[in-house]
Amino acid sequence: MEKLIVSSSPHFHGKKTTQSIMLDVIIGLSPAMIASVVIFGFRAAVVILTCVASCVLSEYLCRRVMKRPQTVGDLSCVVTGVLLALNLPVTIHPLIAAFGSVVAIVVVKQMFGGIGQNFVNPALTARIVLMNSFPARMTHWTAAFDYSATADAVTTATPLASFAANADGTYVPDYLEMFLGAHGGCLGETCALAILLGGIYLIARRVISPVIPLTYLGTVAVLSLLLGRDPLFDLLAGGLMLGAFFMATDYTTSPLYFWGRVVFAVGCGILTIIIREFGSLPEGVSYSIVLMNILTPLIERWIRPRAFGLEKQKRKGELEG
Amino acid sequence: MEFPKSPYRTHGGAPVPHHKGTAHSASVVMPVPMQVTLPMQQHIGAPCIPTVKKGDHVYLGQIIGDSEAYVSAPVHASVSGTVAEIKEVMLTGGQMTQAVVIDSDGKMEVDPEIHPPKAIHTKEELASAARAAGLVGLGGAGFPAHVKLNVPEGKNIDTLIVNVAECEPYVTSDHREALENGKNVLDGIYKVKEILDVHRVLIAIEDNKPDVIEKLKEIADNPEMDPEDEVRVLPLRSRYPQGAEKVLVQACTGRKVPPGKLPADVGCLVMNIASISFLASYMRTGMPLTLKRVTIDGSAVRNPQNVIVPIGTKIADIIEFCGGYQSEPQKLLMGGPMMGVAITSDQLPILKQNNAILAFDEKEAALMEPTACIRCGNCVKACPMNLMPTRLEKAVEKKDLEALTQYHVTTCMECGCCAFSCPAGRRLVQAIRLGKSYLKRAAAKKA
Structure with missing residues (x-):
């Protein structure tokens, strides 16, 4: 009994760790990964592996160069890699994918201090950088089940692009096809079913709260209806599902508190619809989430939980009992 | 008056494990220890002053320390015997206080002055x-x-x-x-x-x-x-x-x-x-507070059980009574694992307000290495007082007293739900305690 550990209470700790949470997110993303390989073929797996490998390597080297404790083990860089891959078209050149990974990890994440410190979502920001650097390659879509999938493959339009091109309302979407993901688009965004499965897993495991996805999707549906668009189409099209469940719920860049999260998600929904309806881009999920990421510190300044006992007394007579 | 049929909703909290293994075995009365140490401060408020001196004979239940102050509570002898010494002891919080050490004569002779109090009406x-x-x-x-x-x-x-x-x-x-x-x-x-x-x-x-x-x-x-x-x-x-x-x-x-x-x-x-x-x-x-039931448990204790002991009994004696340690203890707690205090030695006495002594083995005592906050919001969700523990921790790091006040650091009751729920193993309660002391010091300086 020479040495007893003396530490501040509590002396118990829950089972969740950063690593277990990130592992859960990877498990939650796996239906979408599997779906992408089924829909777009072997090349999808190559894109995912390229992104994950380059994210892990960038994080490892970055921490070494900066002489900081190694954080590869927390698996957050793997999550970033998978998310970035799921936001790329299958025909993307591996070097471009790797470049995106370096941008996500080195520029967006590590330069701001690493995990928990970045002010925008690394994967989304990397996607935006790639969109602006390689616009043609980033919008080169192949049809589902066209496994030849080279850069020369016949291109197809995404549902959103078709919708935008046929603003007269002649485009009739096939909802079942959209739900199952059998259409052109980024790796992980096409199959709503797979994303829903992963999202439900994360909610059930209490890794994410349903507040942001539900509010985001709800806002989009309502606004879509109000603007005379097709709400079901808007929900299933583009990166909305993936964004709502896996990007907007990113811990670091979304508010901590329930009502802050509601405001954040409503903002995401409004921006998405504004971009889709009025913007020159067919898709606005990345930009709307990143914009709301930037607003997160302001939202947190504005909306805070009221400390216990300081709430507005709703029923004043209650105390007299 | 109306009686609630079910409890009202409360916010937050944490799914801590129960480990109530000792709930189903009857409490055991411990034999009279050889010696008890009775600190003069076993309460919040002013410490007592010893009313006996070395060599005095004391009866069980006799007052041995009292104070004039209103917020204070007298201390009674928990065994009969002789006052061995009056010495300074260190309490768990690090503060020093006087303590009366009594060598027990094993007879547990009750103070003849003790009789039931008059009927109480007001x-x-x-x-x-x-x-x-x-x-x-x-x-x-x-x-x-x-x-x-x-x-x-x-x-x-x-x-x-x-x-x-x-x-x-x-x-x-x-x-x-x-x-x-x-x-x-x-x-x-x-x-x-x-x-x-x-x-x-x-x-x-x-x-x-x-x-x-x-x-x-x-x-x-x-x-x-x-x-x-x-x-x-x-x-x-x-x-x-x-x-x-x-x-x-x-x-x-x-x-x-x-x-x-x-x-x-x-x-x-x-x-x-x-x-x-x-x-x-x-x-x-009319018998004053001299006995206490304490839960002795934890992975390092051989026979976990509830023991009724005279206040002032050395923790080591009680653990010995419970079959001793079954593995080398790495952490000793006065109180439960969520709010209890880690103590430095098993030579300390049981105090009036103690309800448990826990001894943890190496595995149970292991602390999680803190990593960076990932802003998951689990601490905010867990806080029963609706605070933002991670925000408070950041304010403490920056010694931002204004933010500490603004985010109500003093409302924290240190229940530990935030730190329990933190996946990054941040020492949130420790930081918050530090934050409170910053505010106290600043207030003292101003006064």
């Missing part, structure tokens, strides 16, 4: 009886009971809440008190209720103790004892920290005690079951 009489008995809040805080019972004029108490929540893992001393002394508990309740003229008594028990709920219900629902049916059992959700005073008041009445206020400000009086049961025995016998 609030003032009850308060002075509680003081004479040396009673402090036995739930862990150690706040002198007479101060709490002497509710200031103008504060109308309509509800007495008896705290049997016992939400801390491992601890089962209240559980055993209820099972072994249920009748006594109800006795105490009826007395206090009558004296304070309270017409609603809620016995609050976490629903992970169905045997306690059944037992106390049986007595409380007996129309012979409680013709007006003003004492009822309220099963609470088993979610830590249901037993924390403010959370308990909210769960029982839906009322919220504002920061810096007491339950009396919202018409409630909260008493721990052991305190109220003790009051009943005191009124019957």
Whole structure:
């Protein structure tokens, strides 16, 4: 009994760790990964592996160069890699994918201090950088089940692009096809079913709260209806599902508190619809989430939980009992 | 007055494991120890001054330390014997206090002066009886009971809440008190209720103790004892920290005690079951507080059980009585794992307000290495006081006193839900304690 550990209470700790949470997110993303390989073929797996490998390597080297404790083990860089891959078209050149990974990890994440410190979502920001650097390659879509999938493959339009091109309302979407993901688009965004499965897993495991996805999707549906668009189409099209469940719920860049999260998600929904309806881009999920990421510190300044006992007394007579 | 059928909603909390392994075995009375050490500060408030000197003979139950101060509670000899010395001891918080060391003669001769107190009818009489008995809040805080019972004029108490929540893992001393002394508990309740003229008594028990709920219900629902049916059992959700005073008041009445206020400000009086049961025995016998039931448990203890010991018994002696350590202890706790204090040695004595001693082996004592905050929001979700622990931690790092005040650091009751829930293993409670001391120091400087 020479040495007893003396530490501040509590002396118990829950089972969740950063690593277990990130592992859960990877498990939650796996239906979408599997779906992408089924829909777009072997090349999808190559894109995912390229992104994950380059994210892990960038994080490892970055921490070494900066002489900081190694954080590869927390698996957050793997999550970033998978998310970035799921936001790329299958025909993307591996070097471009790797470049995106370096941008996500080195520029967006590590330069701001690493995990928990970045002010925008690394994967989304990397996607935006790639969109602006390689616009043609980033919008080169192949049809589902066209496994030849080279850069020369016949291109197809995404549902959103078709919708935008046929603003007269002649485009009739096939909802079942959209739900199952059998259409052109980024790796992980096409199959709503797979994303829903992963999202439900994360909610059930209490890794994410349903507040942001539900509010985001709800806002989009309502606004879509109000603007005379097709709400079901808007929900299933583009990166909305993936964004709502896996990007907007990113811990670091979304508010901590329930009502802050509601405001954040409503903002995401409004921006998405504004971009889709009025913007020159067919898709606005990345930009709307990143914009709301930037607003997160302001939202947190504005909306805070009221400390216990300081709430507005709703029923004043209650105390007299 | 209306009685709630189910508890009111409370915010946050954490799914801490229960580990109530000692709940189903009867408490064991420990043989009289060779020596007891009785610190003069076993309560919140002014320390006592020894009223005996080295070599004096003392009886069991004799006053050996007292104070003129209002917020203080006298200390009584817990064995009969001779005063071996009066020395300085260090308390768990690091502060020094005097302590009376008594060598026991093994006879446990009761002070002949002790006789049952006169019948108590008023609030003032009850308060002075509680003081004479040396009673402090036995739930862990150690706040002198007479101060709490002497509710200031103008504060109308309509509800007495008896705290049997016992939400801390491992601890089962209240559980055993209820099972072994249920009748006594109800006795105490009826007395206090009558004296304070309270017409609603809620016995609050976490629903992970169905045997306690059944037992106390049986007595409380007996129309012979409680013709007006003003004492009822309220099963609470088993979610830590249901037993924390403010959370308990909210769960029982839906009322919220504002920061810096007491339950009396919202018409409630909260008493721990052991305190109220003790009051009943005191009124019957006049025997002051000298015995305490403590849960001895944890991975390093061979025979975990509840032991009734004289206050002042050395922890090492009690552990020895429980079969000793079965593995090298790495951490010793006074109290439960969520709010208990890690102590430096098993040579310290049991204090009045102790309800458990836990000894952890290497695996159980291991601390998680803190990593960066990932802003998951789990601490915010877990906080029963609706605070933002991670925000407070950042304010502490920057010594940002303004932010500490703005984010209500002083409202924190240090229940530990945030740190328990933090996936990054941040030492949130430790940071918050530091933050509170920053504010205290700044206030002292200003004054």
